Amino acid sequence: MFKRLQIFTALLALSALVLAPAAHGQRIGYTNQEAILANMPGMQDVQQQLQQEAKEQQQQLQQQRQAFQKKVQQFQQQQSLLSDSAQTRREQELQQMQAKLQRSSQQRQQQLRQRERELMQPLLEDLQGAIDSISAARNLDVVMRTQALLYVNQDSDSVVDITQDVAEELGINLDQAPGEPSPSVQQPTNTPPAGGGGQ
Numbered sequence: 001m002f003k004r005l006q007i008f009t010a011l012l013a014l015s016a017l018v019l020a021p022a023a024h025g026q027r028i029g030y031t032n033q034e035a036i037l038a039n040m041p042g043m044q045d046v047q048q049q050l051q052q053e054a055k056e057q058q059q060q061l062q063q064q065r066q067a068f069q070k071k072v073q074q075f076q077q078q079q080s081l082l083s084d085s086a087q088t089r090r091e092q093e094l095q096q097m098q099a100k101l102q103r104s105s106q107q108r109q110q111q112l113r114q115r116e117r118e119l120m121q122p123l124l125e126d127l128q129g130a131i132d133s134i135s136a137a138r139n140l141d142v143v144m145r146t147q148a149l150l151y152v153n154q155d156s157d158s159v160v161d162i163t164q165d166v167a168e169e170l171g172i173n174l175d176q177a178p179g180e181p182s183p184s185v186q187q188p189t190n191t192p193p194a195g196g197g198g199q
Contacts, residue, residue, distance in 0.1 A: 026141040029162040046119045130169040
């Protein structure tokens, strides 16, 4: 164990020596992708489409929840009239119905996330193309997201903000940026209350 630790430490030190000179000479760019995406012409359409699809899915789920609640209420009203075996059978049916409803909710959320990826893909490809173009023009070795930076020396020539350049490449004006966008549609994760026991 100790020998492995020594080898690991030696490899870590060696990699630091090898990588340090390379990183020292690199030109690094950073860009606020969120601000650019929020201002891209297609972003509003993507958000509206996702919100519409989320609304439709929520309506369908709500109908299923109401049907489930109706079955629970019927069972609670009829419970005292049912035999033990009939009660057990109805409880099992309700449990299965509840599990199916939960699976349906999860599947719909997954479908919505997949739909978001599909709708965002063309925008992300355009953004990446603009970043690539500006990176080549400015002779940058690495481009990072603004959110990944902990500190930037504004006087450094080796670290540059290319947000405005990327926006101009895409024909976007960032002067009136709406701030941090939220392209993701947050779908409620309400699960139906447990029912069927009537205890």
